[in-house]
Amino acid sequence: MINNVGDFLKSHEIKPSYQRVKIYEYLMESKEHPTVEVIYSALHPEIPTLSKTTVYNTLKVFIEKGIAMAITIDENEVRFDAEVNMHGHFKCLECQKVFDFDVETLDIGNDAMDGFQVVEQQLFFYGLCNHCNHES
């Protein structure tokens, strides 16, 4: 876990403005893969002058500098995650929640990717989560 967000941002060539620190802290602590709307609504009470534009700008900077990633598991809006190490995402079609799951080794059992340089991987599963599955 990161103990000083300001220093962490600096070490990634990001100037640690008040807004950026707060947004990164929220993203790091939240496990719900928040959208821009969720981040904005969560921080607005504490930072009344905050604008969605700043949230968008800030997340773009985080992604460019490699300390956050965009998750396109929804069709309509983009979610964000401060966990950039390889892991999968499961979206429950019932409660709409998005869960992380470990991906120890991603073996697709072929060598079809010859000549393609992979920079990023996204693994999305859709279905019923533990809780919703046992209700129905």
Next chain:
Amino acid sequence: MINNVGDFLKSHEIKPSYQRVKIYEYLMESKEHPTVEVIYSALHPEIPTLSKTTVYNTLKVFIEKGIAMAITIDENEVRFDAEVNMHGHFKCLECQKVFDFDVETLDIGNDAMDGFQVVEQQLFFYGLCNHCNHES
């Protein structure tokens, strides 16, 4: 390959209207994972009365009936694919093209999904395609 699209749609409980047949034919023959805009622009010359609403409606029906799938590999717009069997998608960050690749076995090397019922899987890779990789 499907030789009679009308019969194919009927066999999936979809009434084969002129527009639906044309849209499915285009989706099946196109290998570029088209967006609504691309489908509409491609078919509009041939079907001047076609509307984007119909393209949206039709794709929604196809997905509900299981003969097409939505691909959220882009952040802004949804792509569509008539190939519903398991396969992966690779998006080139340079030329923006989306390629299919085989996924023979998807082994994530753990058993973290206990109690979760998986209905659909999406595997997205991002990077440089064969062509763009050898240029730079």
Next chain:
DNA sequence: GTATCTGCAAAACATTTGCAATTCT
């Protein structure tokens, strides 16, 4: 004091909705 960052307002898109006209059987 100059760069950068922020945030408002407007614009730009993708997608959805309401509804009337059309089509098919």
Next chain:
DNA sequence: AGAATTGCAAATGTTTTGCAGATAC
């Protein structure tokens, strides 16, 4: 005729852009 389908126009929602004011070094 009756039910489903189509398509126009308007609404909605997300994201981007232009720019002026605020902030930081």
